[in-house]
Amino acid sequence: MEFDMVAAALRQDAADVATYARVLTVTLADVLPPGSVTVEYERSLGDRLKGREGHPSRIVVRLGERTLSLTGGHRPVAEVHHEVRGVVLSRDQVSLDVWVQALARELVAQAEADARAAEALRRLVTGA
Structure with missing residues (x-):
């Protein structure tokens, strides 16, 4: 799987935090280890009253020593953290x-x- 193809597919599919949340939790569920993606939701009073989960406001992806977070809003804030055993060694807004x-x-x-992960990435890139 080529890096450029995966990056292009991610850029194409994601315009906001909600879209990234969908891509990471549905399309790439086979790629990511269990528990590696956390989605935080912002719920309005109407969402709470109707039992809806709200809309994604922040997504955190933990893979190895990297933690990538994307916080929504008018302008998404993206951060990459280098973390070892729960200690953040560096935090960069990118x-x-x-x-x-x-x-x-x-x-x-x-x-x-992981062969399953490779197949899931192929599906993302090809759209199949």
């Missing part, structure tokens, strides 16, 4: 493009180690 590249790099590394 552009959305850099965040997508870091995510694609981690996903490709995951796919190289």
